[in-house]
Amino acid sequence: MSNQERKLICGPYVGEFGWELFFWSGYCRALSRHFDQTIVITRPGRNMLYEDFANVENYSPPPHGVADCENNSAFTDEEFKILVEKYGTDASWFRPFPQDRGPFGVHWAQPVWVQQVNGFLSPEYISRDRKNDLKEKIIIIHARNRADVRPVDNPPIEMLNALVQVLKSKYRVVTIGQRGNSMWVEGTEDWRNQSLSAITALMDQAVCVVGTTSGPMHLASLMGCPVITWQWDYEKMWYRFSSAWNPHDSNLILIKTKGERDLYHNHPSHLQLTWAIEKIQEDGFNKMQVESDT
Numbered sequence: 111m112s113n114q115e116r117k118l119i120c121g122p123y124v125g126e127f128g129w130e131l132f133f134w135s136g137y138c139r140a141l142s143r144h145f146d147q148t149i150v151i152t153r154p155g156r157n158m159l160y161e162d163f164a165n166v167e168n169y170s171p172p173p174h175g176v177a178d179c180e181n182n183s184a185f186t187d188e189e190f191k192i193l194v195e196k197y198g199t200d201a202s203w204f205r206p207f208p209q210d211r212g213p214f215g216v217h218w219a220q221p222v223w224v225q226q227v228n229g230f231l232s233p234e235y236i237s238r239d240r241k242n243d244l245k246e247k248i249i250i251i252h253a254r255n256r257a258d259v260r261p262v263d264n265p266p267i268e269m270l271n272a273l274v275q276v277l278k279s280k281y282r283v284v285t286i287g288q289r290g291n292s293m294w295v296e297g298t299e300d301w302r303n304q305s306l307s308a309i310t311a312l313m314d315q316a317v318c319v320v321g322t323t324s325g326p327m328h329l330a331s332l333m334g335c336p337v338i339t340w341q342w343d344y345e346k347m348w349y350r351f352s353s354a355w356n357p358h359d360s361n362l363i364l365i366k367t368k369g370e371r372d373l374y375h376n377h378p379s380h381l382q383l384t385w386a387i388e389k390i391q392e393d394g395f396n397k398m399q400v401e402s403d404t
Contacts (some may be wrong), residue, residue, distance in 0.1 A: 126319025
């Protein structure tokens with residue numbers, strides 16, 4: 111291939127959105143520097159994550175399995191073989207599963223060994239410049255509502271409704287997410303199913319994003335937008351939100367709750383979230399952990 115363009119094909123990625131942001135897209139961007147041409151295969155609607163370095167083609171997997179990042183049951187080896195036949199064998203394929211993820215542990219943003227370059231790569235992210243002169247006070251809420259993955263982490267809608275009643279006299283409050291996986295909170299603007307470019311533009315102007323751990327919360331970190339979140343597995347989440355998946359050192363309040371995976375999860379009160387929203391705006395504030403008030 112010495113006289114031919116070296117072509118890289120990354121994908122297809124069909125796992126969880128947060129992992130795509132920090133595990134997958136960052137390493138694809140770094141790996142693309144070693145090739146003349148890069149094609150990324152991902153789900154429809156996620157093109158903007160790759161357009162700065164690759165041509166993007168969309169792939170919707172057959173409706174089976176779960177789009178998690180542990181078993182990858184939403185994509186099979188047989189389906190991968192079909193894709194290889196479509197694109198040909200003259201390219202170097204970079205797959206997220208199983209060989210490229212398995213050995214690396216569960217959270218990282220450090221150099222990992224990549225076969226395509228016979229060496230280590232660190233993820234690369236686009237730099238962000240947050241606007242300091244916010245023209246209006248915007249609070250973004252992601253009301254996670256997944257039945258297939260950790261449903262106990264879904265926040266109670268009654269708590270979020272009460273939060274919005276307190277906020278709406280002072281803030282413009284917006285709900286984001288996908289309609290099938292997130293709730294609309296009464297009294298908010300419904301921005302669910304908006305494009306990624308629209309949501310990231312909104313995050314550039316927002317005071318913060320509020321919600322339990324989820325893809326949209328990680329998108330906020332990638333955009334440099336302050337995050338208020340809560341989780342029972344708070345040691346792992348603190349590492350994830352404060353450093354490993356926070357490339358721009360954005361402001362963070364993590365509320366430490368009680369729970370056990372897939373069994374139960376208590377959530378903070380709307381009054382504590384109201385306090386956190388005011389706290390995260392203080393001059394000189396960066397990050398903190400606090401015990402839940404419930």
